[in-house]
Amino acid sequence: MKxxxxxxxxxEFLRVLIALAxxxxxxxxxxxxxxxxxxEAYKSFLFGPLTRLxxxxxxxxxxxxxxxxxxxxxxxFTAGQWYIGAxxxxxLGALISGVVILFVPLPPxxxxxxxxxxxxxxxxxxAVVPAFLKAYLNANELITSLMLNTIAIKAFEYFLKYYxxxxxxxxxTSARVPKDLQLPSFIPDIPILSSIRELWxxxxxxxxxxxxxxxxxxxxxxxxxxTPFGYELRTVGSNKKFARYGGxxxxxxxxxxxxxxxxxxxxxxxxxxxxxxxxxxxxxxxGMGFEGVNIxxxxxxxxxxxxxxxxxxxYMRAGAEVMERTTDVSRELVMVIQAVILxxxxxxxxxxxxxQRIDHANExxxxxxxxxKGGINxx
Amino acid sequence: xxxxxxxxxxxxxxxxxxxxxxxxxxxFPALGSLVSVKAGASNKALEGLMLVGAFTGVMxxxxxxxxxxxxxxxxxxxxLISALLAIFHLYLGTDLFIGxxxxxxxxxxxxxxxxxIITGDKGNTGNLASLSVPNVHIPFIKDIPFIxxxxxxxxxxxxxxFFLTFVIxxxxxxxxxxxxLRAVGENPEAATxxxxxxxxxxxxxxxxxxxxxxxxxxxxxxxxxxxxARDMSAGRGWIGLASVSLGGKKPLGTxxxxxxxxxxxAIANQFGSLDIPAQLVTMxxxxxxxxxxxVYAIQQRRAILSRMKKFQKENEEQLKGAxxxxx
Numbered sequence: 001m002k003x004x005x006x007x008x009x010x011x012e013f014l015r016v017l018i019a020l021a022x023x024x025x026x027x028x029x030x031x032x033x034x035x036x037x038x039x040e041a042y043k044s045f046l047f048g049p050l051t052r053l054x055x056x057x058x059x060x061x062x063x064x065x066x067x068x069x070x071x072x073x074x075x076x077f078t079a080g081q082w083y084i085g086a087x088x089x090x091x092l093g094a095l096i097s098g099v100v101i102l103f104v105p106l107p108p109x110x111x112x113x114x115x116x117x118x119x120x121x122x123x124x125x126x127a128v129v130p131a132f133l134k135a136y137l138n139a140n141e142l143i144t145s146l147m148l149n150t151i152a153i154k155a156f157e158y159f160l161k162y163y164x165x166x167x168x169x170x171x172x173t174s175a176r177v178p179k180d181l182q183l184p185s186f187i188p189d190i191p192i193l194s195s196i197r198e199l200w201x202x203x204x205x206x207x208x209x210x211x212x213x214x215x216x217x218x219x220x221x222x223x224x225x226x227t228p229f230g231y232e233l234r235t236v237g238s239n240k241k242f243a244r245y246g247g248x249x250x251x252x253x254x255x256x257x258x259x260x261x262x263x264x265x266x267x268x269x270x271x272x273x274x275x276x277x278x279x280x281x282x283x284x285x286x287g288m289g290f291e292g293v294n295i296x297x298x299x300x301x302x303x304x305x306x307x308x309x310x311x312x313x314x315y316m317r318a319g320a321e322v323m324e325r326t327t328d329v330s331r332e333l334v335m336v337i338q339a340v341i342l343x344x345x346x347x348x349x350x351x352x353x354x355x356q357r358i359d360h361a362n363e364x365x366x367x368x369x370x371x372x373k374g375g376i377n378x379x
Numbered sequence: 380x381x382x383x384x385x386x387x388x389x390x391x392x393x394x395x396x397x398x399x400x401x402x403x404x405x406x407f408p409a410l411g412s413l414v415s416v417k418a419g420a421s422n423k424a425l426e427g428l429m430l431v432g433a434f435t436g437v438m439x440x441x442x443x444x445x446x447x448x449x450x451x452x453x454x455x456x457x458x459l460i461s462a463l464l465a466i467f468h469l470y471l472g473t474d475l476f477i478g479x480x481x482x483x484x485x486x487x488x489x490x491x492x493x494x495x496i497i498t499g500d501k502g503n504t505g506n507l508a509s510l511s512v513p514n515v516h517i518p519f520i521k522d523i524p525f526i527x528x529x530x531x532x533x534x535x536x537x538x539x540x541f542f543l544t545f546v547i548x549x550x551x552x553x554x555x556x557x558x559x560l561r562a563v564g565e566n567p568e569a570a571t572x573x574x575x576x577x578x579x580x581x582x583x584x585x586x587x588x589x590x591x592x593x594x595x596x597x598x599x600x601x602x603x604x605x606x607x608a609r610d611m612s613a614g615r616g617w618i619g620l621a622s623v624s625l626g627g628k629k630p631l632g633t634x635x636x637x638x639x640x641x642x643x644x645a646i647a648n649q650f651g652s653l654d655i656p657a658q659l660v661t662m663x664x665x666x667x668x669x670x671x672x673x674v675y676a677i678q679q680r681r682a683i684l685s686r687m688k689k690f691q692k693e694n695e696e697q698l699k700g701a702x703x704x705x706x
Contacts, residue, residue, distance in 0.1 A: 034496050082476055133669075137676035142423070142476075143621045144672060147665040150614060154665075158658035290484070297477055330495045335488025342481040348472035 012300060019344035020312075027337040031329055041327035045334075048322030049315055055322060057204020061276050062288075063307075063314030064206070067213045068268035069292030070299065070306040071220045072261035078224055078301050079257035080237035081134065085145030086265040087289025088152030089126050093119035093269025095156050098174055098280040099164065101181050101273065108180050116212075116270050123266020124259045126152065131258035135251035141258070149289070160280055174280035183207030183275045207275040213307070216264055220303040223260075233257055265289065291317075294342050313338070385649050392528040394645060399529070399537060401648075402641025404429075404603060406540040407595025408619030409637040410547050411588035413630060416623055417551060418584030419564035423479035424464055425592045425616030427486030428457050432593025433600035434490040437607040438497065441509040446601070449510070453597045454590050460486065461589025465582045491609050503608035511605045512536060512597075534602040536594065541634070543591070548630040560584055592616065614665065621668050625675050636671070643667035 027045070031038040049059040069086050076083040097115035104111055130148060133139040157172070164174045186206050187197040200206065224230040235243040236253045243250055268288070277284050295313055299305035316338065320331035388394055408425040415422035422428075432453040440449035464482050467473040473481075495501050512535045521531035551557040562570040563580045571577055595615065600607045618640050625639075626632030647663035691698065 084480075129669075133673055133676070137673060137680065139669075139672045139676045140621070140624060143617055144669050146614065146617050147668050150665045151662050154658045154662045158656055161658070162656060290480075293477075293480055294484075330492055330501065332488040332492035332495070332501075335484050336492065339481040339485035339488065342484070343467050343473055343478060346473040346477050346481075347467055 016298065016345055019341045022344055023337045023341040026340055027333055030333060030336070035327065035329050037327065041323055041329040044326050045319040045323040045329075047319075048326070049318035051322075052203075053199065054203040055318060057200070057206055058321065059311075059314050059318035060206045060210075061204070061314075062317050063310045064209050064213050065268050065271050065276070065288055066291060066295055066310035066314055067307050068216060068264045068271065069288055070295030070310050071216055071303055072264040072268070073292040073296035074220060074299065074301050074303050074306060075224070075233070075261040075264075076257050077296050078237050079233045079254060080240070081254060081257055082142045083127075083130060083134075083145045083258050083261070084142065084290065084293055085127060085130060085148055085258075086261070086268075086292045087285055087287070088145070088149035089123040089262045089265035090269040090272070090289050091156050091285050092126055092152050093123050093266030094272045094284055095159060095269070095280060096122045096266075097270040098177070098273045099159075101177050102164070102175060111181060112183065112274065115274065116267060119266040119270040120263040121266070123262035123264070123269070125262070126266075127258040127262035128255075131255045134258070135254040156280075157282055160282070164280060172282050177274060177278045181274070182278055183209060183271075186210040205275045205278075207271075209271045209275060212267065216267070217303055217307055220264070220306075224303060229253075229256065265292075291338075294338055297342060298345055382653065385653060388649055389646070392525055394649070395529045396533075397648065398638065398642050398645045399533060400603070401644045402638045403533075403537045403540045404595045404598045405615050405619055405622060405637040405640050406544065406634055407536075407598060408592045408616045409622035409626070409633045410540075410543060410619075410630065411591030411595070412616075412620050412623045413626075413628065413633045414547065414551070414560075414591070415584045415588040416628060417564045418560045418581050419567060420465075420468065420475055420581040420585055421620075422461070422464070422585050422588040422592075423476055423616075423620065424461070424482035424486075425588070425595075425619055426612045426614070427479075427483035427616075428461060428589045428592035429596030429599070429612040429616055430486045430490050430610070431460055432457050432596030433611060434494065434596075434607050435593075436597040437504055437507065437509040437600045438493075440601065441504070441507040444510065446510045446512055449601070450512070450594075450597055453593050457589040457593030457596075458586050461586050462582070464589075465585040468585075469578045469581055487610055490607070494607065494609070501609060503611075504606045507606065509601070509606060511601045534598075536598040536602050539594065540598070544630050544634040551630065556580075556583075592619075595619070618664070618668055621672055625671050639671065640664060640668065 024046075028038070028042050031042050031045075035041045049055045069090065072086045072089070073084070097119040100115040100118050101111060104114065106114060126148070130139075130141050130144040133144055134141040160174060161172060165172060166175050182205070184207060185197055185201045186208050187193050187200055189197065222230075224233065232243070232248045232253045233256075235246065235248060236250055236257075240250065243253075269285075272284050273280060291313055295306060295309045298309040298312070316334050320334035323329050323333075324331040408429060411428075412422060412425055435456045436449045436453040438449075439452040440446050443449065460482060464475075464478050467478050468475045491501055494504060498504050498507055500506065514532055514534050515538060517527075517531045521527045549557075551561060559570065559573075559575045560580050560583070562573070563575060563577050563584075567577045570580075596612060599611055599615075604611070619637065622633050622636035622640060626634070626636040644664045647660050650663070651657065651660050
């Protein structure tokens, strides 16, 4: 047991747990000050997403988008690039998949597949600009990607308004995606599950993106830890000079890191169009591209932990929405909570000072009765 | 309006006035970023700090009726938040970039949250009677025909921005503290060996950058507009960051780069009156930022290459001679 408590993973887990506790407590304290019924409000924030099936659906849908965006950020951050252009890639992915779905005359299955492929390509290509500028001209990728995010959002609005919006429509939205072109439910269409499938389809739109997200998690893990490219990526991220000395083509690695991350952000965009909103609408990404940063950091850049941190963030998002709808506390509270959590999780020296003291005390014990300890550990 | 009238309007004093007016909220965060970059701790929370400054200024001025108290409060809040960021970064080991993103998120969410509580509106504080800082009419200069129109009649913040550029220059290059600040940025180990407290200097730099950003924010909410709007900094903090690298990390260069961005913004405003879709026009400032960064990067690369060639030429003999010796 002692080894478990001492292990690095457990320590980090503990730190995340403490950060969560502090963040949520702080949120409650703020709620106490501003709300007329603070306990009611916080209850709906903490437990709201679980109270109804459609709310569970909202939670899972948001989490799935966040998994894909979080994976995208994992790749670029592992390569040591401060690239946060997922928002732009996602919105363009959403745009292009909307265009494919609404205007390309193909049978449904093919059209959906094409939408995925095209949005992945668009996500890939959109990152080429900042990636090229960073790799070959050393232009700050943080600023270029942020500027390109805004440009992507404006381009989205432009195309929506002048080319996609149906004539005579008063609101800035596209036509709805027809039912047979939306992503099918994640529950397979077999007799035993038919009643559950119907219930879930009626109340939620959790779609086959579940499987795509799981596949993406495994793919990114495989890519980062089991392929030569992943090795190069991690080396560039941890020590550029060593990477150059070892003969790694840094420019190519940086370029590929950003563009490959775009594939996942683009697919996240398709999910927005074909499952969550079912049409193109201004502000459809609702800041999820930036939340991907938090998710990747919270997951410690480990692709396998991304689903967990996404579920956590998705839960907070869903909870905040329930809270806003049912009580007088607005959802922006959750941004403050998330920011506090992010600060605390990355405060590496906050926990170790306590932990070091424990370690120190334990080392003393080990010397005193080393033989007994060793014997137990051997078994 | 035709294209010609737009071109003509660019050569009027009104256009220059708008360039100066639009540049001001970029100059402040740019200078703030410069100070922090010089100390080796690049503050990227400028957006968030601008927002809290803008928000506090509006709220305090609306409820106390005192503009200067509002400006002071906005600065104090920015000091507190940038000190929080500095403590997390310097003493608790948070990565500065991630910490900055967290602060940005906290400020964006927090200002909207408080605005909704206080005014019941999530968009802007248009229904609050907040104040704006006074405009200054410079005696004598205001009577000169063209120059007077351009230079006089701006709000206090505009003059402060240009004045602070020189203050920052003197601070960084002509004071003892400024020299140690730059030393900390260039070589922290050497600075430590000279007895400079690196953490304290960086803390000061981050706080100064916070105060400057908050002034930029208040310029937006108490002069440029007379209210606070959600996420009203709209990327100006990031453009300020770009101005620093574009301006060669020097005060005057940074200020000029910020004015260049203001210029492109003003031109975009002029084109707005043409029959071009607004979405495309509003892209111009962001596209300009990217293009400016690229041009700067290419120029830097050329400068390095020419320096290398010069070095090669000068040391041709030695470079050739070296292998012979080893044989």
